[in-house]
Amino acid sequence: MARYWLAGCRKWLAVTCAFVLTTAGVCRAGDNDAELRALIQEQGKQIEALKKQLQSVTSDVKPAADAADPAAPKLDDQAVKKIVSDYLKENPGAGMPPSVQTGYSSSTGFTIRSTNNPPYVKWEDELSRIPFELRIRGRLQLDYYGYFPTDSRNHLTNFDTKNDTSPDFSQLMAKRARLIFEGTAFDPNFRYHFTLDGNTRGLAALAGSGVPGTNGLSQIGSNNALGNTGAIAGGATIGTVDHAVRPFSAYVAYDFHPCSSEKGCGPDCAEGTYKYAPTFTILAGKLKPLFSFEEYLGSFNQQFVEYGMSEWFFDAEDDNLMMQAGFEVKALEDRLFVHAVVTNGNETQIANLQMDDLPGFNVGWWYDFGGDWDPQRNRWILYGDGVSDLEWHVNPVARIGAAANIVPMDRRSEFTVAELARVRTIPAGPGGTSLINLLNGGGVNSNADNIGQFAADKFDSYSYEAWLAAKWHGFSILNDWWLRDVNNVTGRKAPAGVYPGNGNNQPVLYGVNNVGSNALTNAALFPNHALLDYGMMLQGGYFIIPKKLEIAGRWSWLRGESGNIRGDGHFTTLTAAQKVALGIPAAATVRVYNEAFRKFSEANEYAVGVNYYFKGQQLKWSTDFSVYNGGNPAAGGQSPAGFIPGVDGWMVRSQVQFAF
Numbered sequence: 001m002a003r004y005w006l007a008g009c010r011k012w013l014a015v016t017c018a019f020v021l022t023t024a025g026v027c028r029a030g031d032n033d034a035e036l037r038a039l040i041q042e043q044g045k046q047i048e049a050l051k052k053q054l055q056s057v058t059s060d061v062k063p064a065a066d067a068a069d070p071a072a073p074k075l076d077d078q079a080v081k082k083i084v085s086d087y088l089k090e091n092p093g094a095g096m097p098p099s100v101q102t103g104y105s106s107s108t109g110f111t112i113r114s115t116n117n118p119p120y121v122k123w124e125d126e127l128s129r130i131p132f133e134l135r136i137r138g139r140l141q142l143d144y145y146g147y148f149p150t151d152s153r154n155h156l157t158n159f160d161t162k163n164d165t166s167p168d169f170s171q172l173m174a175k176r177a178r179l180i181f182e183g184t185a186f187d188p189n190f191r192y193h194f195t196l197d198g199n200t201r202g203l204a205a206l207a208g209s210g211v212p213g214t215n216g217l218s219q220i221g222s223n224n225a226l227g228n229t230g231a232i233a234g235g236a237t238i239g240t241v242d243h244a245v246r247p248f249s250a251y252v253a254y255d256f257h258p259c260s261s262e263k264g265c266g267p268d269c270a271e272g273t274y275k276y277a278p279t280f281t282i283l284a285g286k287l288k289p290l291f292s293f294e295e296y297l298g299s300f301n302q303q304f305v306e307y308g309m310s311e312w313f314f315d316a317e318d319d320n321l322m323m324q325a326g327f328e329v330k331a332l333e334d335r336l337f338v339h340a341v342v343t344n345g346n347e348t349q350i351a352n353l354q355m356d357d358l359p360g361f362n363v364g365w366w367y368d369f370g371g372d373w374d375p376q377r378n379r380w381i382l383y384g385d386g387v388s389d390l391e392w393h394v395n396p397v398a399r400i401g402a403a404a405n406i407v408p409m410d411r412r413s414e415f416t417v418a419e420l421a422r423v424r425t426i427p428a429g430p431g432g433t434s435l436i437n438l439l440n441g442g443g444v445n446s447n448a449d450n451i452g453q454f455a456a457d458k459f460d461s462y463s464y465e466a467w468l469a470a471k472w473h474g475f476s477i478l479n480d481w482w483l484r485d486v487n488n489v490t491g492r493k494a495p496a497g498v499y500p501g502n503g504n505n506q507p508v509l510y511g512v513n514n515v516g517s518n519a520l521t522n523a524a525l526f527p528n529h530a531l532l533d534y535g536m537m538l539q540g541g542y543f544i545i546p547k548k549l550e551i552a553g554r555w556s557w558l559r560g561e562s563g564n565i566r567g568d569g570h571f572t573t574l575t576a577a578q579k580v581a582l583g584i585p586a587a588a589t590v591r592v593y594n595e596a597f598r599k600f601s602e603a604n605e606y607a608v609g610v611n612y613y614f615k616g617q618q619l620k621w622s623t624d625f626s627v628y629n630g631g632n633p634a635a636g637g638q639s640p641a642g643f644i645p646g647v648d649g650w651m652v653r654s655q656v657q658f659a660f
Contacts, residue, residue, distance in 0.1 A: 193249060311556070325342050522591060
């Protein structure tokens with residue numbers, strides 16, 4: 001009987017302990033949190049002492065396997081789970097390791113979490129977050145780029161450069177090597193992010209503001225009629241630094257949850273639904289603008305080795321990120337995303353002192369339709385962070401969206417040419433052509449500032465984007481469209497004593513080639529109207545082996561009037577009276593080309609690619625092959641994408657990406 005009595009004692013002791021723990025947690029942690037924790041610890045010590053005494057008494061007594069006390073309470077697994085769950089809800093952190101926590105997740109990297117001045121007590125579980133957290137991540141992209149020109153034609157002037165061809169480009173490189181530090185501080189909703197970026201492609205060194213010249217102007221212009229070569233001070237590239245490291249991204253953000261304070265689902269939630277808290281975020285710092293769409297998803301999630309030609313042409317900052325201040329919204333189960341910020345304007349690797357005083361504006365949104373329900377995490381699996389259907393969606397999911405990048409710009413005669421020089425033309429001459437350098441005054445009356453008296457002094461650039469993307473069963477498709485309106489093209493103010501008078505804007509002239517030659521000796525009158533450029537990208541992929549082997553294809557297309565300097569080839573010459581009326585010197589020869597900056601020119605990129613995902617995006621190999629024709633204008637100089645702007649050719653790229 002003694003052994004049965006002792007066995008019953010043990011069961012009642014276990015029930016009593018559970019009851020003590022349950023009743024001890026009915027009060028929520030508040031002002032008496034420390035006392036409650038101390039009481040629980042003391043009770044734990046007493047329970048451990050009782051268990052030791054009980055074990056010493058019953059060490060030699062073993063109850064029969066089939067013995068059972070009919071009076072003992074029955075606790076099944078569900079009842080035990082409920083007791084534990086209720087206890088953790090009333091005592092957040094009781095089930096977690098004490099004090100500082102460390103760990104690793106494939107989605108967030110290495111993590112260090114801590115309370116403020118931790119007293120080494122248990123703190124966090126699903127229902128409460130530690131305010132101080134540091135996550136450390138890294139990424140390395142090792143690439144081979146080879147670009148091989150196939151013609152010697154200058155697509156800007158429509159003349160063959162004969163033997164003056166561009167050389168091949170063939171290089172191994174560490175395209176991106178980044179360390180990322182991010183987390184929360186003071187409050188779980190206060191977020192910070194820092195990214196250090198290094199590469200062997202080189203970072204551009206830019207000229208300063210120059211030496212003041214006539215009328216207090218800076219040396220910021222160029223007399224190169226085609227804008228292909230020649231140094232341009234005041235924000236132009238004057239050198240390249242290799243193996244450099246820079247602060248690529250740095251921002252802070254605060255998240256507000258205006259409706260529900262916590263996620264999770266109770267018994268009153270219908271199947272396929274859950275309690276949801278929308279997020280309103282205020283942010284400031286250097287980060288990605290919402291323009292273009294795939295660039296916003298990030299170079300980590302690209303479907304090809306590099307972005308398409310049209311993405312490079314229309315993007316807001318050459319994928320170098322930009323300073324922003326504004327807000328974002330995630331709502332409707334995170335299906336709706338809204339982004340609205342103020343920027344510095346046309347930004348890339350440009351120092352603040354080289355930019356003008358006018359702000360830019362970047363706004364955009366998207367909405368996700370469809371998706372898969374995840375019953376384990378109690379949430380919807382929506383479009384995700386990449387174009388490829390790496391998630392292998394069981395049900396179709398689609399994302400539609402639109403964005404705008406509004407950039408008014410001020411006079412280069414007062415500031416530098418840095419922002420204006422980012423606006424490129426369709427088509428481009430070899431090496432790429434900047435619109436501000438194309439509208440350079442035609443060499444007529446250049447002054448001590450090394451800038452033409454009749455050069456364009458300012459213009460504004462308004463860009464718009466709309467896209468539709470979808471995924472299903474390993475298949476993905478993206479159709480993206482852009483439109484750019486360059487308007488308010490304005491000449492320099494006339495100096496004192498010059499007709500039509502000091503303070504009035506002068507006409508804009510540009511340089512053109514003599515018919516049949518490459519001599520840069522003639523000027524033409526710019527028709528004072530807006531310039532429209534537009535483009536499209538159609539991109540798709542399919543996983544031959546789900547989540548492992550993917551094939552992809554892309555067509556990128558550009559069409560615009562910004563670089564059509566000779567129209568239909570026919571021209572008239574301004575008369576002496578016409579030149580006097582415009583304030584142009586009588587000795588200058590100025591042409592007016594029919595349909596100049598009216599006729600549309602086209603450029604195309606065709607690409608195929610293959611990706612193999614060893615460990616998702618964190619370890620993958622990508623290779624693509626592309627062909628360009630029409631004078632690809634997507635960047636100035638040697639493009640980060642590998643092609644040579646303005647020069648037709650074919651390219652092969654291969655990349656290994658590793659990230660943690």
